Amino acid sequence: xxxxxxxxxxxxxxxxxxxxxxxxxxxxxxxxxxxxxxxxxxxxxxxxxxxxxxxxxxxxxxxxxxxxxxxxxxxxxxxxxxxxx
Amino acid sequence: xxxxxxxxxxxxxxxxxxxxxxxxxxxxxxxxxxxxxxxxxxxxxxxxxxxxxxxxxxxxxxxxxxxxxxxxxxxxxxxxxxxxxxxxxxxxxxxxxxxxxxxxxxxxxxxxxxxxxxxxxxxxxxxxxxxxxxxxxxxxxxxxxxxxxxxxxxxxxxxxxxxxxxxxxxxxxxxxxxxxxxxxxxxxxxxxxxxxxxxxxxxxxxxxxxxxxxxxxxxxxxxxxxxxxxxxxxxxxxxxxxxxxxxxxxxxxxxxxxxxxxxxxxxxxxxxxxxxxxxxxxxxxxxxxxxxxxxxxxxxxxxxxxxxxxxxxxxxxxxxxxxxxxxxxxxxxxxxxxxxxxxxxxxxxxxxxxxxxxxxxxxxxxxxxxxxxxxxxxxxxxxxxxxxxxxxxxxxxxxxxxxxxxxxxxxxxxxxxx
Numbered sequence: 311x312x313x314x315x316x317x318x319x320x321x322x323x324x325x326x327x328x329x330x331x332x333x334x335x336x337x338x339x340x341x342x343x344x345x346x347x348x349x350x351x352x353x354x355x356x357x358x359x360x361x362x363x364x365x366x367x368x369x370x371x372x373x374x375x376x377x378x379x380x381x382x383x384x385x386x387x388x389x390x391x392x393x394x395x
Numbered sequence: 396x397x398x399x400x401x402x403x404x405x406x407x408x409x410x411x412x413x414x415x416x417x418x419x420x421x422x423x424x425x426x427x428x429x430x431x432x433x434x435x436x437x438x439x440x441x442x443x444x445x446x447x448x449x450x451x452x453x454x455x456x457x458x459x460x461x462x463x464x465x466x467x468x469x470x471x472x473x474x475x476x477x478x479x480x481x482x483x484x485x486x487x488x489x490x491x492x493x494x495x496x497x498x499x500x501x502x503x504x505x506x507x508x509x510x511x512x513x514x515x516x517x518x519x520x521x522x523x524x525x526x527x528x529x530x531x532x533x534x535x536x537x538x539x540x541x542x543x544x545x546x547x548x549x550x551x552x553x554x555x556x557x558x559x560x561x562x563x564x565x566x567x568x569x570x571x572x573x574x575x576x577x578x579x580x581x582x583x584x585x586x587x588x589x590x591x592x593x594x595x596x597x598x599x600x601x602x603x604x605x606x607x608x609x610x611x612x613x614x615x616x617x618x619x620x621x622x623x624x625x626x627x628x629x630x631x632x633x634x635x636x637x638x639x640x641x642x643x644x645x646x647x648x649x650x651x652x653x654x655x656x657x658x659x660x661x662x663x664x665x666x667x668x669x670x671x672x673x674x675x676x677x678x679x680x681x682x683x684x685x686x687x688x689x690x691x692x693x694x695x696x697x698x699x700x701x702x703x704x705x706x707x708x709x710x711x712x713x714x715x716x717x718x719x720x721x722x723x724x725x726x727x728x729x730x731x732x733x734x735x736x737x738x739x740x741x742x743x744x745x746x747x748x749x750x751x752x753x754x755x756x757x758x759x760x761x762x763x764x765x766x767x768x769x770x771x772x773x774x775x776x777x778x779x780x781x782x783x784x785x786x787x788x789x790x791x792x793x794x795x796x797x798x799x800x801x802x803x804x805x806x807x808x809x810x811x812x813x
Contacts, residue, residue, distance in 0.1 A: 374460045
């Protein structure tokens with residue numbers, strides 16, 4: 311999955327879990343605090359949904375260290391690459 | 396500690412930090428040299444509100460995994476910082492909790508935190524609107540076996556990992572005390588509102604870290620008080636409780652909803668039926684009574700809700716307060732008596748700080764009794780009585796004068812008579 315597709319998947323998942331009517335576009339610089347509803351309470355549900363969609367086990371602690379959506383996308387890309395390796 | 400000005404402790408964060416602040420106020424009540432202040436991190440800053448942050452000696456700040464404390468950058472670099480973790484179990488226990496706002500119908504339907512978790516429940520609401528029988532839909536809710544139930548253990552593991560990480564980043568780690576018992580004991584009333592015992596796991600280490608002399612008895616009394624956070628306790632779906640092995644939650648467990656105590660099934664029935672008008676009417680009346688506004692409207696709502704008054708007597712107490720304001724002391728006394736008896740015999744299983752205790756109700760009953768006794772010795776009554784007596788005296792004097800005049804006239808007539 312390329313980076314644009316991964317960013318799109320994150321945007322869709324965040325929209326679904328935060329109850330947004332439609333996915334808002336996300337860039338690598340987007341931070342959780344900038345997205346309405348993306349708080350620490352919803353974050354675990356977002357991570358769980360990403361696990362379902364990507365078929366990988368995600369370390370939630372690592373996701374907190376990512377800093378922004380770009381960092382999260384890089385971490386998810388490393389997990390999917392490891393699965394295909 | 397500086398001697399010329401108070402030692403300033405500034406706290407910021409959510410309602411959990413407000414609890415810590417309120418506890419510290421009691422602990423340091425006899426210490427005028429300590430100044431405490433609190434700012435909520437979830438409210439917009441008001442002009443001038445940052446002054447406490449700018450001049451504090453200690454910042455007791457809340458840390459979360461994603462959010463940053465908006466007051467952090469205002470605190471002087473030299474100030475000491477005590478990092479306290481934000482405790483939460485993000486939705487895993489309350490994944491199907493029907494969240495109903497206490498007094499605002501428009502805000503009653505969408506849950507605040509659990510958007511996705513309530514999707515199956517909201518589908519049942521839609522089917523009810525389409526005309527399906529309520530009993531069938533409530534049974535479907537209780538029989539739910541979908542992904543939300545299946546995924547709960549994984550979500551729970553993530554929640555625990557998030558709490559452990561936060562504990563490692565903070566200066567105190569209450570999660571270590573919570574985690575071994577999290578399935579056996581109830582630690583949270585809703586997603587982020589801890590029980591008082593759990594909240595004390597935040598307060599006590601903060602007191603220790605501050606290292607200032609404090610009133611231990613006041614802290615013990617604070618710990619033993621009724622529940623601090625809002626009296627809405629999110630229900631746990633019985634299947635979810637079973638899946639997660641929660642010993643404290645089951646089909647018969649009652650969860651407090653303001654003046655009621657409902658099972659998970661009753662909560663769901665109320666939510667799926669989608670008619671909160673009567674619940675809202677009574678809650679709104681209690682709010683009005685507490686805020687001392689619109690007594691006529693509140694009294695009308697209470698009258699219309701009499702059949703929904705619970706045995707715990709809390710609604711009776713607040714109706715009594717409204718009647719008292721309306722100077723209807725006899726009826727107020729009747730409801731205060733009911734409230735007192737209810738508070739004594741069948742109080743809420745989980746008492747809340749907003750609940751009126753039997754002692755408080757008794758005080759109001761005594762006030763009513765005083766009002767019901769005829770006024771005797773007040774200055775106003777004495778003046779009125781004196782005025783009445785003086786008027787009577789004047790009338791009698793006038794009568795005597797008339798009689799005297801008549802007698803004199805009669806005597807003169809008799810003397811003139813041939």
